[in-house]
Amino acid sequence: MNVKFVNLKRQYQQDKSEILKSIDNVSKKGDFILGNTLEKFEQRFSSFCDTKYSIGLNSGSDALFLYLKSLNLNKEDEIIIPSLSFVATAWAAGNSGAKLVYCDVGEDMNIDPIKLENCITKKTKVIIPVHLTGRVCDMKKIKHICDKYKIILLEDSAQAFGAKYYKKMAGSFGDVAAFSLHPLKILNVIGDGGILTTNKKKIANKIKLLRNHGLKNQDSILWGYNSRLDNIQAAVGNVKLNKIKKRIKLNQKFASIYNSELSNYLITPKVYEYEEPVFHRYIVHIDKNYRTKFKNFLLKNKIETRINYGIPLHLQKSSGYLEYKKGSLPVSEKLSKTMLSLPLYPELNINEIEFIVKKIKSYFK
């Protein structure tokens, strides 16, 4: 048996003919940019995520970037982001014109609400909690902090489509949320794509301008970008939305098997009764001195694993100008050395999950 870390081919094998048909429908009409197909996808996305407005963009990163740009921040302003995330969170904030402030994470790898409050200054304008691995941050506390200090709450929900926290959908807590439709996300398209969701009409209108050259009727009323979700990608998204509930359930099922079988050997992600993560990644932690050995053992048994966030954001070269030192955000640094992502996606079959479990157990015997 050979278990790949990701297996898009298997996923697309199932949906191939439906997807091709949906693409053909768009191409026959010659309707490629900002059309009905996109509008339909946006509406369905909104109703799934319990938000009023969804705006299709070129990528999840663009959703963060365009919204931050719309705020016209200056270099005195500060944006707080967690030190553990994919780099897109950092570049979107770093390129927005404001100063980037990193906040350490908790043992759950999400931003630590207590440390977050300590990061706040008079200049803090935006907080971007990242629902890493598809698990919603401690939004009660974070929302409370944002309300208390009147700070904008922008949820980086790139990995968390469909995740719930106290029965409320990821992306429905803050002022705005950014979702990604990248091929490796749970709801995905066959290229880059993203969605910004919000309940505020004013924000929705502004982002619609920014994604399409600032054009309103015949006037260019502000300087914008070109960041439109292609109708072709929206057509694929519509096909994928039909299957999403089933896919999320499978992820959750596999994760619960891992959790119950592996928690005696590895630090597995705790799932509290009030949360329903979607497990974009399933990350375990192991003593840093044994991680390489363990990873190699699994590889020898044809099980691919990955270290997804091996260098925290504040220690990336691109953050050099901010002058964070090693040890400044200790939890994220520690977790980056102990984390390991196991294969987990809906297209795995139960035999493969059992195989992985068996091999891991045999390592610890």
Next chain:
Amino acid sequence: MKNFYTSQYKKDIKKKISHNYLPDQFKDSEQILKKIKILIKNCDFTLGKDVTLLEENFKKLTKTKYAFGVGSGTDAMFLSLRALDLNKGDEVITTSFTFYATVGAIVTAGGRPVFVDIGDDLNIDPNLIEKKITKKTKAILLVHWAGKVCDMDKILKISKKYKIPIIEDACHAIGANYKSKPAGSFGLSGCFSFHPLKNLNAWGDGGVICTNNKSFAEKIYLLRNHGLVSRNVCKLFGYNSRLDSIQAIVANFIIKNRLNNITKKRILNSKFLDNELNKIKEIELPIRSKAPSKEVFHLYHVFCKKQKQLVAYLNKKGIDAKIHYPIPVHKQPAAKNFVHKNMGLVNTDKQVRRIISLPVHEYIKNKDLIFIVDAIKNFYNYERKIRKS
């Protein structure tokens, strides 16, 4: 006059002679769909081998050393300017007679647009550039409008003299050349678009940056993909602006099977209209490229009298005549911070009131062209009659 928006293009399709040829072009796309089927089988969706092939194709088409597929033509310009690390107050010289994206890219990249007037070829007037150069000028963003390359001999001299890099907005100019040298190969950066209504089109947004400069190429490589050197190492804060494989597939198909014909047909149609319309007293032709230079007529413009009435008349006749664009960029609400008195955009202001665009794409037949010519003749005959009576 709402006549150039996506939504409007979609309505104009109902006109007999339309600018929009997409349903004709893609009514049978079996060959493209076959390739997409393979893509879906291999799941090579992001920066895969189709994008590499497209980049190879572009290096050949433009005779440049490096090419990078990006999210759109707008992004091509935005990333090129971002790579120059503009500071507040830095100036970029360009023209106001362009689509908003050209100037939008300058502003969003942190620059200040400085407008130079156009000549009677609708491109930047090279004799007016030097006057606008200051210590803060960081780039000249040339627009090869409608598919005609700017007067490069003069402009390259200026670029060399002041050591100011040139970025080419070649979004209209795939296949065009100036004295046999391809559009997009003159400057530090050549920017192309695959928007569905471009001569070389895809099924959504897409673009390419071409360059001969190695260090610039390295920077673009990072900027388009999150600044990532490898999966875990981020060297600089970049963006996400990658050409989708599926769009690369469509563009590669067009390059291989259609582009030459598209270009030829547009040139032929334009030459026909030039000959016929030149006979009408009220019509004047913009200055065209002379051999061995080649313009590709992404848009076909002539200057006319009674512009708005003529457009309305032709539209009524089922001819999709348009004005690209009735309001120049410097008169847009978004430009208010960059506008001052005496900008000297005399010709820009004059020509937007005289231009008209007529469809010349590959699906326009000779009888359509004759119909267009006759309609224009009729319009002016009628106008003359009214004036006499």
